[in-house]
Amino acid sequence: MNIQIFGTKKCFDTKKAERYFKERRIRYQLIDLKEKGMSRGELQSVARAAGGPDSLLDPNAKDTQTLALLRYLRPEDRLDKLLENQQLLRTPVVRNGAQATVGYAPEVWKTWA
DSSP: OOEEEEEOTTOHHHHHHHHHHHHTTOOEEEEETTTSOOOHHHHHHHHHHHTSGGGGBOTTOSOHHHHHHHHHSOHHHHHHHHHHOGGGBOSOEEEETTEEEESOOHHHHHHHO
16 A cells, blocks of 8 residues: 655644554655645546546635636646646545545545555
8 A cells, every 4th residue: 555645734634634544554655735746647646536626626725716717717727727726725635546535534545454
């Protein structure tokens, strides 16, 4: 199992995801989105697994103007804009190979073990 957690150090749900994997002694890699964002391939893989770019968006993001703009872009252009503005991602994004979840989802992570 190769778990990657994409999030920020200040995000409460990211901390809960870390705690979930620590308590079960499952090794994971934490990637801080403020220091190093997702690559295009990682973002595409997560979007496919999660159900498209719209499922990655945080409706409570602080950048409301870019969030509104994303809703009016063509679906194929949304991923590019989201790659530029990763602060709009709902965190944590947890990957296990080709599988991925967005947000705190221990019920899905349980099936990965």
